[in-house]
Amino acid sequence: MSLDYPAYAPSEEHELLRQTVRELAEAKIAPHAAEVDEAGEFPQDALDALVANDLHAVHVPESYGGPGADALATVIVIEEVARVCMSSSLIPSVNKLGSVPVLLSGSEELKKKYLSPMARGEAMFSYALSEAEAGSDAASMKTRAVRDGDHWVLNGAKMWITNAGVSEYYTVMAVTDPAAGARGISAFVVEKSDPGVSFGPKEKKLGIKGSPTRQVILEDVRIPADRLIGDEGAGFKTALATLDHTRITIAAQALGVAQGALDYAVGYIKERKQFGKAIADFQGIQFMVADMAMKIEAARQLTYHAAIKSERAMLGEKVPDLTFVSSACKCLASDVAMEVTTDAVQLLGGYGYTREFPVERMMRDAKITQIYEGTNQIQRMVMARQILK
Numbered sequence: 001m002s003l004d005y006p007a008y009a010p011s012e013e014h015e016l017l018r019q020t021v022r023e024l025a026e027a028k029i030a031p032h033a034a035e036v037d038e039a040g041e042f043p044q045d046a047l048d049a050l051v052a053n054d055l056h057a058v059h060v061p062e063s064y065g066g067p068g069a070d071a072l073a074t075v076i077v078i079e080e081v082a083r084v085c086m087s088s089s090l091i092p093s094v095n096k097l098g099s100v101p102v103l104l105s106g107s108e109e110l111k112k113k114y115l116s117p118m119a120r121g122e123a124m125f126s127y128a129l130s131e132a133e134a135g136s137d138a139a140s141m142k143t144r145a146v147r148d149g150d151h152w153v154l155n156g157a158k159m160w161i162t163n164a165g166v167s168e169y170y171t172v173m174a175v176t177d178p179a180a181g182a183r184g185i186s187a188f189v190v191e192k193s194d195p196g197v198s199f200g201p202k203e204k205k206l207g208i209k210g211s212p213t214r215q216v217i218l219e220d221v222r223i224p225a226d227r228l229i230g231d232e233g234a235g236f237k238t239a240l241a242t243l244d245h246t247r248i249t250i251a252a253q254a255l256g257v258a259q260g261a262l263d264y265a266v267g268y269i270k271e272r273k274q275f276g277k278a279i280a281d282f283q284g285i286q287f288m289v290a291d292m293a294m295k296i297e298a299a300r301q302l303t304y305h306a307a308i309k310s311e312r313a314m315l316g317e318k319v320p321d322l323t324f325v326s327s328a329c330k331c332l333a334s335d336v337a338m339e340v341t342t343d344a345v346q347l348l349g350g351y352g353y354t355r356e357f358p359v360e361r362m363m364r365d366a367k368i369t370q371i372y373e374g375t376n377q378i379q380r381m382v383m384a385r386q387i388l389k
């Protein structure tokens, strides 16, 4: 009898990649993480280091000049960067989010034109779905695209756009047929340099302070008709199909920040002495770290499982439960990250509450993973719909 085991454990190459990224992240990204958070400045050192090592957009296929890493390798890269600096982990994750719509639905010309510069590290790619009044209910967006001969003219304002201003390219979802609801939304590539594109002020956030979050404002932005991604009216489906792949990268960020907090806390409790011994010798503390590690590992296994499904879907296989596992891993890993980082602060006591130690930053950074790419309430709604349909 032969058993066909699903290959969802990382291979030797994946573990080698993890080691390489960990060394790079600790040497070149970690030293700037506190300063990036404190100053709220984009982590240029991290971008330079990632580009120099071809780790800024690892998901781009070789045919468009990228490393062609599979979805699990992409998760590992993001995880390891987030372990030391969440703001920096948004470089590979948002590059993936912005460009997956083109990969999934774009013409060959669009793929060549926009994926190659990103793969070379010359441009980053953001994703513009949300608006001030269209967050969880993304289909209620108002940004309008009107056809004018060989062009589309876009007007509106997209909100909460990660890496806005530093990205050259934006996948923008806009209404092309207001009478058709979700089926009247189309996706476009907009460039930062297109006349009429501007950016709102940087949001003042709790965490991920090094990654700019701004409005993308579109005022009579006239773009060639061939910047339409896929078919007219198919933009909302492309947007949701994209999230099926990229919610897994948010889980990766959550795993990374949780692991970073656990690793730091473990080092601390072995050193910190109270009542004449290391606090790691107390069973109450041991039970806490056991729970933290157990939850991270459970979330990691689900995330890797989802990554393999994402890869299979990218290769053309029909994967009916991709939507479910993608929402499930994002929801689980982000809830775990919030718990684990909060417990890490607890383990450091008063020190954990200060900016002298990295765990309070990790706790603030973890929070966003429960909110973006769909709140965890939306993830539960998506999962329930999959179960009940």
Ligand code: CAA
Pocket: 094, 097, 127, 129, 130, 135, 136, 137, 138, 139, 160, 161, 162, 182, 183, 236, 237, 238, 240, 241, 242, 243, 244, 323, 371, 372, 373, 374, 375, 378, 382
């Ligand atoms: N893939 C492809 N198509 C899908 C799909 C999927 N996973 N899920 C639904 N669709 C299709 C449906 O079949 C339907 O098409 P038809 O009309 O042809 O049947 C269409 O899309 C509309 O679907 P719904 O009726 O289910 O849409 P809805 O409006 O009821 O709900 C939602 C959709 C799941 C709530 C969705 O709006 C959602 O996910 N909201 C959360 C928004 C979100 O995640 N925003 C993230 C912003 S990006 C971000 O945060 C990034 C960052 O900063 C890093």
